[in-house]
Amino acid sequence: MSKHQSDFSARLTAVRSALKSAGVDALWVSQPENVNYLSGFSSPEDAKALILPDGAWLYTDGRYTLQAAQESAIPVFIARSPETLQHAAPLLSGLNVGFEMQHLTVAELGELQAHWPAEPAPLSGVVEGLRLIKSEAEVQLIEQAQAIADAAFAEILPLIKAGAREQDLALALESAMRRLGADGPAFETIVASGVRGALPHGRASDKVLAESELVTIDFGARLGGYFSDSTRTLALGEVSESQRRMYTAVLEAEETALAAIKPGVRTADLDALAREVLGRYDLADAFVHSLGHGVGLNVHEGPGLRSTSEEVLQAGMVITIEPGVYIEHLGGVRIEDLVLVTDEGSRVLSHSPKERF
Template sequence: MNVYTIRLERLRDNLRRKRLDGFCLVNVEGSDRSNLYYLTGFAGSFGVLIVTKDQQLFLTDSRYITRAKETVSDYTVRELKGRVTTVATRINRLKLKTIAINGPTTSTWLFHQLRDKLKKTKLVPVAGLVETLRTVKDDSEIAAIERAIRLTDKAFEFILGKVKPGVSERELAWEIEKYIRTHGGDGLAFESIVATGATTAMPHYEPQDREVQKGDFVLFDMGAKVAHYCADLTRTVVVGRATAEQKKIYKIVLEAQERAIRNLRAGLTSKQADAPARETIAKAGYKKNFGHGTGHGLGLDVHEGPRLSPLGKDRLQAGNVVTIEPGIYLPGWGGVRIEDVAVIEEKGCRVLTQAPKKKLIEL
């Protein structure tokens, strides 16, 4: 039994638990690419799945039909001619009472178009039917993530040699992308964040033409994508000799992250996983300067479940792959974030990222 057969049966288990007769996934221009790939191994920008208790149909257009027939093995593969809304005709033939559709990735327009064309089948928007399956990684998924991480660690080592006064944030971001693409990566897992000086106080920042200056913090948030799976790494370094204040903030963030990592294990709630880092930063007097969650799941997408957050409702399971990324951000001065990736285990976790962090790197 191959991995896609197993995933299909697990999806059917979810349908039975929710008393749904079928499931429809519509990937238009990549709108639900990750879920489609997870279930079928097909990575094209257009594809439709219709799954019932005893049938599974894969539809795509003329651009992808040959590729789909070669790639998708567990589904009946057919070419879809006409507009995507003709999917409703296929569903009507099945004479189902209810069919679920992935709400978060389906446009309101498409939902209403399909619903209006269904005759006796109720279209039910749902969330998480596939995503909950994706939170626990199998060995092949973890291996792919590890490959992406090894490349990202090497890219970080490489980019340190490019940091000097006068080089711009955009130039550094381009050097990261070039390295990843020319050393075996599919591409970037996300657009690299390269922040310098006071801009390091912006957790999600887009590189600009600002040039690195002596004394600057430089924050890299970067990740390669390999075999469709993502890496995610953040490190903060300083150009020249670090000030006492820079060392202090870095030490607090590092301690917060290390406490969070030591605490991680299966069975924790989102809030319990988040608490050690948040408490450490708050105790140091910077509670208001750490606004985001401590981490998130990682896999086919750079942000997926489970969340490590005081607002999250997840419970960690063995096989989750998560980031641990506390930070302190001081507007007008700068910020520090340190991020690693770990696999959750029954009695702890295994950290996958290996880029140096024990001491603030001075370049």
């Protein structure tokens, strides 16, 4: 058995164990990243997977006949619904089958009910729970994606100056990532300068950067199906005391949270640490999102680093730490690093320099 096949065999064994704990025998997989995770097929938006007690199938259509044959670690059935469901029906005889309730429409559930012998059971988070802990190969891909993003950011640093247009910076950064080996950007690059920095997800616009502004750039690369994610905020010349204070607060909050990462720590406690720091600067109310999230086959996945989370860090998780402060008419600051939780503590995977002023 090849290493490629053994990796997927281990994942299938793990998901079958999770299904047994959930009280079902089989799983209809419709969440694209989960299809990818269990099969290796890189166009999962147009595919489903069926996990059985002693087998598995990938279902996709004729556009992907050759691609699926080349990529899939499990047998492939080429057809469209309802033929796919008709193929699966006899395989499910006498079995309890679950479906991913957060990734199946009411209409699609109706199709399953019409074609299958037993009533499908709604499940949530079965495969996502397995994806929380990254394998060595997964970490390597994420780290390579981040290295590409860091190198691309270093290339465009000389372009980040007064007179540059936000959209031009985003294009230059995304082009550099592709040229350096990325499959593409992880998401639409955020470039938000001046008062637009108060928009946490401010898409790059035709605004021109000006002296004495802050500019926030949130960027990542995609490689082999895996993502990276990091953010830097830079000063364009001399900035005001209010801007400096915002930046100092966010940097201190980020570094405090980074220092606390280790297995066994509640993600909600990390979020609270960062908010406590910002509170000392009277800026906690300007931190309007969670502290971070997991990164893998999705740029935003578990675990969630938010005040309401009950999740606990484990070695092998890859997470972001990204406190931010956003003030209308003034702007904003966000600093984000990508971090691997290790047995001993953590290892930061992102290495673009942070300003200190």
